[in-house]
Amino acid sequence: MAAIEARALCKAYRRPLRAPGLSGSVRHLLRPRHQDIVAVDHLDLSIEAGEAVCYVGPNGAGKSTTIKLLTGILRPTAGTVRVLGRDPHRQRVANARDIAATFGNRSQLNWDLPLGESLALLRDIYAVPQGRYRQHLRTCADILGIDAFLSAPVRQLSLGQRVRADLAAALVHDPKILYLDEPTVGLDIAVKERLRAFLRQLHRERGLTIPLTTHDLADIEDVCDRLVIIDQARLLYDGTLRQVRDRFARERVLRFVVRQPDRADPAGILAGCGPVRAAWEGDTLVVAFDRLAVESPAVTARVLRAMDVVDFHLADAGIADVVRRVYERRLDLAEEGGQP
Amino acid sequence: MRAYAAIASRQFQSALQYRGNYALGMLSSLALVLAMFFFWHAGFDGRSAIAGYSWAQTKTYLLIGYLSANLVATSSEARMSESIRTGNVLCDLLLPVDFQGARLSEALGSVAAQGVPALLVTLAVAVAVAFSGVLPPSGIGAALGAAVALGLGVVLKSAIVYASALVCFWTTNYVGIAWSRAALTNLLCGALVPLAFFPAGVAAVLRWLPFAGITDTPARIYLGQLVGVHAFLAVCLEAAWTVAVLFGGRVLWRAASAQVTIHGG
Ligand SMILES: Nc1ncnc2c1ncn2[C@@H]1O[C@H](COP(=O)(O)OP(=O)(O)O)[C@@H](O)[C@H]1O
Ligand SMILES: [Mg+2]
Numbered sequence: 001m002a003a004i005e006a007r008a009l010c011k012a013y014r015r016p017l018r019a020p021g022l023s024g025s026v027r028h029l030l031r032p033r034h035q036d037i038v039a040v041d042h043l044d045l046s047i048e049a050g051e052a053v054c055y056v057g058p059n060g061a062g063k064s065t066t067i068k069l070l071t072g073i074l075r076p077t078a079g080t081v082r083v084l085g086r087d088p089h090r091q092r093v094a095n096a097r098d099i100a101a102t103f104g105n106r107s108q109l110n111w112d113l114p115l116g117e118s119l120a121l122l123r124d125i126y127a128v129p130q131g132r133y134r135q136h137l138r139t140c141a142d143i144l145g146i147d148a149f150l151s152a153p154v155r156q157l158s159l160g161q162r163v164r165a166d167l168a169a170a171l172v173h174d175p176k177i178l179y180l181d182e183p184t185v186g187l188d189i190a191v192k193e194r195l196r197a198f199l200r201q202l203h204r205e206r207g208l209t210i211p212l213t214t215h216d217l218a219d220i221e222d223v224c225d226r227l228v229i230i231d232q233a234r235l236l237y238d239g240t241l242r243q244v245r246d247r248f249a250r251e252r253v254l255r256f257v258v259r260q261p262d263r264a265d266p267a268g269i270l271a272g273c274g275p276v277r278a279a280w281e282g283d284t285l286v287v288a289f290d291r292l293a294v295e296s297p298a299v300t301a302r303v304l305r306a307m308d309v310v311d312f313h314l315a316d317a318g319i320a321d322v323v324r325r326v327y328e329r330r331l332d333l334a335e336e337g338g339q340p
Numbered sequence: 341m342r343a344y345a346a347i348a349s350r351q352f353q354s355a356l357q358y359r360g361n362y363a364l365g366m367l368s369s370l371a372l373v374l375a376m377f378f379f380w381h382a383g384f385d386g387r388s389a390i391a392g393y394s395w396a397q398t399k400t401y402l403l404i405g406y407l408s409a410n411l412v413a414t415s416s417e418a419r420m421s422e423s424i425r426t427g428n429v430l431c432d433l434l435l436p437v438d439f440q441g442a443r444l445s446e447a448l449g450s451v452a453a454q455g456v457p458a459l460l461v462t463l464a465v466a467v468a469v470a471f472s473g474v475l476p477p478s479g480i481g482a483a484l485g486a487a488v489a490l491g492l493g494v495v496l497k498s499a500i501v502y503a504s505a506l507v508c509f510w511t512t513n514y515v516g517i518a519w520s521r522a523a524l525t526n527l528l529c530g531a532l533v534p535l536a537f538f539p540a541g542v543a544a545v546l547r548w549l550p551f552a553g554i555t556d557t558p559a560r561i562y563l564g565q566l567v568g569v570h571a572f573l574a575v576c577l578e579a580a581w582t583v584a585v586l587f588g589g590r591v592l593w594r595a596a597s598a599q600v601t602i603h604g605g
Binding site for chain 2: 013068071072073074075089092093094096097099100101103105106107108110112113117121124125126127153
């Protein structure tokens with residue numbers, strides 16, 4: 001059985017509909033009207049133990065709501081969730097022992113206490129044996145460098161330090177599942193790198209199940225092996241990173257800088273390569289094609305034979321490109337060449 | 341259990357960080373208790389008793405009321421509604437502890453750090469300045485009974501505070517709720533006006549309500565107005581209300597958690 005299993009999961013929020021101004025408020029008081037906002041719409045999702053799954057979608061797509069449903073904080077409007085065989089909302093306390101979650105915009109740590117005290121509180125709450133706790137602190141010191149600010153009150157930590165501290169706190173009880181909602185938002189490159197390295201290690205060495213949401217492409221490529229794309233509360237796509245690349249990121253662009261170009265139509269030269277699109281940009285010949293349908297060496301050989309090429313550049317559409325198209329709502333699932 | 345003890349002790353430590361609040365808390369509660377004293381002092385002008393209470397008995401009753409009001413940290417109310425309002429309650433929900441149990445543990449932690457020291461200093465000053473002539477307990481049994489009733493009252497009031505703070509899950513007007521709750525409890529428990537000063541019918545009804553257990557019951561046991569079986573029954577009523585309000589809080593929480601939404605994404 002999958003570690004996380006959601007079936008036709010729905011969540012709608014009620015938002016008061018209130019006309020502006022005092023009269024609006026009074027009218028709302030007398031006859032309240034509400035609008036239902038569907039944040040998660042019939043989501044089917046199944047995550048196996050040990051998977052790292054990235055959840056992407058534009059702001060407001062319903063990512064955070066989904067995480068809150070999976071962690072048991074919110075009750076679904078309809079549908080079911082099972083996490084490690086439990087209903088995470090009804091069995092919140094039992095579920096909380098096996099999972100952890102961090103939310104990029106919030107901290108679980110006590111603002112007023114030194115970080116070390118906050119971690120010790122979690123140790124006591126989860127009844128973690130002292131030996132395991134010490135070992136956890138050592139690991140976090142080695143990889144996250146938290147030893148440098150263990151005695152500082154949490155309110156004095158920088159964002160980068162706080163995020164590392166939050167991660168250390170989330171892992172005190174050695175959870176089986178770690179949910180991360182935008183874990184790298186607002187961090188500098190060095191801290192992001194460090195965080196990803198830690199997550200990779202947790203995933204690969206400890207076999208931790210990691211569902212995470214992000215807008216950062218490097219998070220996806222460095223940490224995850226599966227991508228779930230959602231938009232407007234609905235699941236658009238669910239597949240491995242490789243499948244995503246092969247299905248939506250197949251365009252390859254070759255650019256040849258040519259000495260004294262004649263700018264003649266390149267169609268003649270490239271005949272026989274397969275379906276390519278070629279055009280001149282100044283003194284550069286730009287050739288674009290589906291990398292699974294056309295062989296790059298064939299294209300290159302023909303161009304090099306016909307022209308005096310002084311420079312050369314290759315670019316593949318990546319996950320970045322796919323995600324950008326999702327955000328711009330330009331990803332057409334039906335037209336992208338079918339299944340690879 | 342260890343988890344709740346840890347939560348209480350950490351809240352105690354965290355409350356100790358705000359030393360400035362001590363001074364402020366002491367000053368404001370001292371001002372309040374003195375204001376109450378002078379108000380009632382004026383009321384007794386030229387009279388030897390009101391509703392059967394002598395001036396010394398009234399002073400004693402009010403001082404017990406003051407004690408009972410300040411033994412409960414209502415800061416837990418503000419903390420809870422604030423965390424609901426900002427959505428930080430999400431973090432509380434991620435912990436493997438009962439929500440009510442954790443909030444009550446926090447309340448106890450804060451009262452130990454802030455309530456008790458502030459209270460002791462204020463009491464000492466108040467007794468020295470205005471409340472000299474406060475009556476001793478009417479007997480050893482009365483002293484013990486009053487202590488039990490007062491302790492139970494702390495749990496009862498904490499449970500009331502918890503239940504009223506839960507209402508913040510349905511409305512964003514938490515200041516209004518806190519004010520109404522405070523006004524209602526303080527008036528109906530006897531902390532502002534001894535219940536005996538209300539018309540007899542009203543007082544009789546008020547003594548059946550949960551609030552009386554907070555101040556009126558311990559004060560009357562202390563003064564020897566409730567003795568023997570009557571004192572015992574009053575404490576039983578208080579205990580029953582404590583259980584009922586704690587249970588009501590759990591029911592309310594179940595309803596709240598079913599429709600909780602986390603503010604702020
Ligand atoms: N507490 C709330 N009350 C009402 N609507 C909400 C609440 N939280 C989120 N929403 C709405 O639900 C939708 C999904 O939000 P969210 O899950 O936070 O999206 P994401 O994390 O993908 O940006 C948005 O339209 C948002 O406005
Ligand atoms: Mg979000």
